Amino acid sequence: MVRVLIVDDSKTSRKMLRGILEDAGMEIIGEAADGQEALKLFTALKPDVVTLDITMPVMDGINALKKIMAADRTARVVMVTAAGQKGNVMKALKLGAIEFVTKPYDTEMIIEVIKKAMDKL
Amino acid sequence: MFINLFGKYLINKKILNDVQLQSIRKEQSRTRVKLGVIAVAEKLLTEEQAEEINRKQALMDKRFGDIAIEYGFLTLEDVAHLLDQQGNPYMQFVQIATERGYMTLAQIEDALRQYQEEHHLSEETMGGIKNGDLDVIIPAFVHEDEVKEAAGVAIRTLNRLISTDLWMGDSYMTEQLTCDRLACQDMEGGLEMTIGLAGMGNSLLVVADAYAGESFQTVDMDALDSVGEVVNIIDGLFATALSEKGIENMLLPPAYFDSETTLQGKEFAVIPLEIGQKPVMLVISFGSKLCFDGE
Numbered sequence: 001m002v003r004v005l006i007v008d009d010s011k012t013s014r015k016m017l018r019g020i021l022e023d024a025g026m027e028i029i030g031e032a033a034d035g036q037e038a039l040k041l042f043t044a045l046k047p048d049v050v051t052l053d054i055t056m057p058v059m060d061g062i063n064a065l066k067k068i069m070a071a072d073r074t075a076r077v078v079m080v081t082a083a084g085q086k087g088n089v090m091k092a093l094k095l096g097a098i099e100f101v102t103k104p105y106d107t108e109m110i111i112e113v114i115k116k117a118m119d120k121l
Numbered sequence: 122m123f124i125n126l127f128g129k130y131l132i133n134k135k136i137l138n139d140v141q142l143q144s145i146r147k148e149q150s151r152t153r154v155k156l157g158v159i160a161v162a163e164k165l166l167t168e169e170q171a172e173e174i175n176r177k178q179a180l181m182d183k184r185f186g187d188i189a190i191e192y193g194f195l196t197l198e199d200v201a202h203l204l205d206q207q208g209n210p211y212m213q214f215v216q217i218a219t220e221r222g223y224m225t226l227a228q229i230e231d232a233l234r235q236y237q238e239e240h241h242l243s244e245e246t247m248g249g250i251k252n253g254d255l256d257v258i259i260p261a262f263v264h265e266d267e268v269k270e271a272a273g274v275a276i277r278t279l280n281r282l283i284s285t286d287l288w289m290g291d292s293y294m295t296e297q298l299t300c301d302r303l304a305c306q307d308m309e310g311g312l313e314m315t316i317g318l319a320g321m322g323n324s325l326l327v328v329a330d331a332y333a334g335e336s337f338q339t340v341d342m343d344a345l346d347s348v349g350e351v352v353n354i355i356d357g358l359f360a361t362a363l364s365e366k367g368i369e370n371m372l373l374p375p376a377y378f379d380s381e382t383t384l385q386g387k388e389f390a391v392i393p394l395e396i397g398q399k400p401v402m403l404v405i406s407f408g409s410k411l412c413f414d415g416e
């Protein structure tokens with residue numbers, strides 16, 4: 001079973017994503033509302049995949065991604081963002097994110113992207 | 122949108138009553154069909170192609186038909202045919218109102234002429250209103266050129282994600298607005314701006330419930346989080362539109378206010394909406410960000 005850490009400052013988005021991924025047979029092992037919390041949970045839980053929002057308070061998704069990749073170069077991170085963040089998405093892909101998806105969630109697309117992330121490595 | 126715009130006018134003129142308008146709305150809602158659904162049923166698209174267009178629509182502020190043409194799935198004639206199949210809201214209104222004996226065709230046409238005169242609307246704009254064409258309706262009611270595009274993105278997104286039961290009034294500029302609840306988001310970079318959805322009492326529940334797929338009891342911080350995600354999607358789509366013009370903007374985390382709040386700033390636009398018949402204000406500050414109580 002794929003073990004996923006969901007990182008998003010929106011409780012609504014975390015809940016929606018949890019529902020989609022659990023229905024697809026994945027296990028949500030943790031949720032974080034900002035980059036700092038994400039880093040702690042990533043280190044403690046060692047998820048298979050991290051879904052990482054870009055726009056967050058305290059520490060945004062780009063900075064969290066840098067720190068996650070520094071901690072584990074094999075980390076599988078999927079960026080989740082509203083449209084219109086092309087610059088940040090490009091930056092994230094260069095930093096090692098595997099893929100990105102945009103809100104509102106397309107159920108099939110997000111599952112496909114996480115499966116694709118699992119096929120890497 | 123046509124039935125809400127014209128229906129509210131008829132109620133104000135005491136030509137229709139609330140019960141009659143509700144009855145027309147209810148009947149009309151049963152007849153709306155999505156373009157993709159018709160296209161698949163008519164074998165013009167496969168289910169996979171319709172899904173692909175839906176996915177692309179989530180990335181860009183474009184209509185289903187425009188994307189289908191752009192990617193070569195449908196021709197302009199195909200889309201025109203599909204649109205015809207969807208039914209013209211004016212004709213739907215005429216049919217329901219006359220069949221139920223609420224108004225005759227002559228009374229409807231007469232009232233529509235008065236509506237056109239009172240709102241100083243051109244024949245072309247009236248044609249768009251009768252078709253329920255948001256691309257015509259929105260610029261007719263949003264009077265400030267600089268906010269027309271952002272308002273268009275916002276209202277089309279609300280129409281797509283929240284409810285097609287929309288009404289909009291004439292926009293106005295102000296330097297101050299007080300509301301009970303607010304979810305808003307700043308953008309900065311090439312262009313500073315704030316976009317928000319404000320409500321009185323629990324009116325924002327209509328947005329929160331529809332987006333989250335839940336029934337919140339009151340507009341608390343959880344409900345506002347759901348509204349904030351809708352604002353986030355609107356801002357993201359508008360940032361995409363700005364990016365196509367070479368303006369790169371960054372979105373900041375949304376902010377929520379669950380008690381009476383006064384928004385202040387340089388002149389900003391307020392667009393009165395009714396979503397599912399609940400009053401909601403779309404707030405757009407273009408060129409500068411808004412400040413709130415205590416800031």
